[in-house]
Amino acid sequence: MLRIGVIGTGMIGQDHIRRMTSVLAGVEVTAVTDVDVETAKRVADALPGAVVHGSGEDLIADPGVDAVVVCSWGPTHEQYVLACIAAGKQVFCEKPLATTEEACRRIVEAEVGHGRRLVQVGYMRRYDAAYRALKAVVDSGRIGAPLMMHCAHRNPGVPSYYEKESAITDTAVHEIDMVRWMFGEEIVAVRVLVPRKSRNGGDLQDPLLFLLELAGGAIVDVEISVNIRYGYDIRGEVVGEDGTAALGEPSPVMVRGGGRLAMPVPADWRERFIRAYDVELQEWIDSIAAGGPPVGPSAWDGYAAAVVSDAGVAALRGGDRVGVTLMPRPALYEVAP
Structure with missing residues (x-):
C-alpha cells in the first residue's frame, strides 16, 4: 500500500484525498498539511491514523510518507517539489510546476542532478x-x-x-x-x-x-x-x-x-474531467508501486x-x-x- 502525504487541503487537495480514499486502489493518505491548520485537522479527522504536520517540509520528511501530492498555492510549489527531490521521494505536483520559468528550471536541474525522474505534473488532459x-x-x-x-x-x-x-x-x-x-x-x-x-x-x-x-x-x-x-x-x-x-x-x-x-x-x-483525474492519479500510483519512474507529464513538461x-x-x-x-x-x- 503506497502511503501518501498531501500538501494543501483546499478544494483540489480535498478532491484528490476523496479520490485516493474512495475511488483508487493501492493507496492510503497518511499525512496532511495546510497553511489553514484547522482545515487540515478537519480533513485528517476523516482519515484514520492520518498525521497533521505543521509544514510541508515536515510532511516530506515523515518516514510514514512514501510519496507526496502537492496541491498548495502555486508560488509554494517550487519549495515543496525541491524538498521532495532532496528527500528522494516521488511527487505529484498539481499545475503549475512553479510560477516562473526560473523556478521550473531549478526544479529540472535538481531532478537531473538527482539522476532519476521523481516529478509528475498534473496536466490531466x-x-x-x-x-x-x-x-x-x-x-x-x-x-x-x-x-x-x-x-x-x-x-x-x-x-x-x-x-x-x-x-x-x-x-x-x-x-x-x-x-x-x-x-x-x-x-x-x-x-x-x-x-x-x-x-x-x-x-x-x-x-x-x-x-x-x-x-x-x-x-x-x-x-x-x-x-x-x-x-x-x-x-x-x-x-x-x-x-x-x-x-x-x-x-x-x-x-x-x-x-x-x-x-x-x-x-x-470537475464534471467534464472527473474521470481523467481518476485515471491520472491511479496511473501515477501504479507506476510508483511498480518501482519505476512516473510516466506522465514530467518536470520538463512543466518547464x-x-x-x-x-x-x-x-x-x-x-x-x-x-x-x-x-x-x-x-x-x-x-x-x-
Missing part, C-alpha cells in the same frame, strides 16, 4: 478518454500528417480574482501542454489576437484567440472564452492531409422532447509549459508574435512530449 482517442487517430496516420488544430476552451464564468493574464497562465496552459503531447513537438512561437470584447467579460479582455506554432510547421488556434455563460465546453479538432479527427460531444445523451433536441453541457471542469505561457503573456501585452526558446533538453527527458 492527457488522461481524458476523448483526448487519448484523438491522439490515437493522429498517431495512426489515418488522417495523414496533422497540419492544424482548432481548439476551444470555454468557461461559463471565472472568479473575481481572475486577471487578464490568467486567460493564458491558468486557462490556455492546459492546451499548451495538450498540444505538445498531441503533436509530439515543441511550441516555437505564439501570438494572441484580440476580437470584439464580450459584454460578459467585465474588465477582462474576453474572448481571446491564442495561436501556437509548432516545430514541425503545424499551427494551432485556441479560442479562450471564459464568460460564455452556457457551460463548460472543451473542443478540439485536428486537420490532417487526408481528413480530420475531433473530440466527441461533451454529453453522452441527447434528450428529445417538447419540440426540442437538447444535449447537456458540463457545468465546470516547457511555463516558458510558452510566459511567451503568451508577452504576446497578449504587446500584440506581437513572440518566439519560444527552451534550454537544451536533458537526456533524462529524452522521450518526446
Whole structure:
C-alpha cells in the first residue's frame, strides 16, 4: 500500500484525498498539511491514523510518507517539489510546476542532478478518454500528417480574482501542454489576437484567440472564452492531409422532447474531467508501486509549459508574435512530449 502525504487541503487537495480514499486502489493518505491548520485537522479527522504536520517540509520528511501530492498555492510549489527531490521521494505536483520559468528550471536541474525522474505534473488532459482517442487517430496516420488544430476552451464564468493574464497562465496552459503531447513537438512561437470584447467579460479582455506554432510547421488556434455563460465546453479538432479527427460531444445523451433536441453541457471542469483525474492519479500510483519512474507529464513538461505561457503573456501585452526558446533538453527527458 503506497502511503501518501498531501500538501494543501483546499478544494483540489480535498478532491484528490476523496479520490485516493474512495475511488483508487493501492493507496492510503497518511499525512496532511495546510497553511489553514484547522482545515487540515478537519480533513485528517476523516482519515484514520492520518498525521497533521505543521509544514510541508515536515510532511516530506515523515518516514510514514512514501510519496507526496502537492496541491498548495502555486508560488509554494517550487519549495515543496525541491524538498521532495532532496528527500528522494516521488511527487505529484498539481499545475503549475512553479510560477516562473526560473523556478521550473531549478526544479529540472535538481531532478537531473538527482539522476532519476521523481516529478509528475498534473496536466490531466492527457488522461481524458476523448483526448487519448484523438491522439490515437493522429498517431495512426489515418488522417495523414496533422497540419492544424482548432481548439476551444470555454468557461461559463471565472472568479473575481481572475486577471487578464490568467486567460493564458491558468486557462490556455492546459492546451499548451495538450498540444505538445498531441503533436509530439515543441511550441516555437505564439501570438494572441484580440476580437470584439464580450459584454460578459467585465474588465477582462474576453474572448481571446491564442495561436501556437509548432516545430514541425503545424499551427494551432485556441479560442479562450471564459464568460460564455452556457457551460463548460472543451473542443478540439485536428486537420490532417487526408481528413480530420475531433473530440466527441461533451454529453453522452441527447434528450428529445417538447419540440426540442437538447444535449447537456458540463457545468465546470470537475464534471467534464472527473474521470481523467481518476485515471491520472491511479496511473501515477501504479507506476510508483511498480518501482519505476512516473510516466506522465514530467518536470520538463512543466518547464516547457511555463516558458510558452510566459511567451503568451508577452504576446497578449504587446500584440506581437513572440518566439519560444527552451534550454537544451536533458537526456533524462529524452522521450518526446
